Amino acid sequence: MFALVLAIAGTASATPLQPHKRAEFVVEMSESCIDAQTRNPANRDISAGVIRDFCNCAANEAANTLTQEAADYMDRTGDPKPATNASLRAAEVCAAKIFG
Secondary structure, X not given: OHHHHHXXXXXXXXXXXXXXXXXXXXXXXXXXXXXXXXHOHHHOOOOHHHHHHHHHHHHHHHHHHOEHHHHHHHHHHOOOHHHHHHHHHHHHHHHHHHHO
């Protein structure tokens, strides 16, 4: 019972990204993703539009799961792990959406 209360209390502090932080994150992640995926030789047969759709999806999915607390932690420490973890999960979701 105590663990359940802690789990519920722990999720209560998870705040969505502030709108300006979310917008900044989505633009930066999407641009970075498009650049990396376009340069990846494995993607040479994938159109720029599909890469753009995948990267925009991944950036928005990651922003949907990243919390303000995680963003504050990254700003404070320089540790990108929360964004990396959110991005990896988002890439899986979007790969399934875009590529089936």
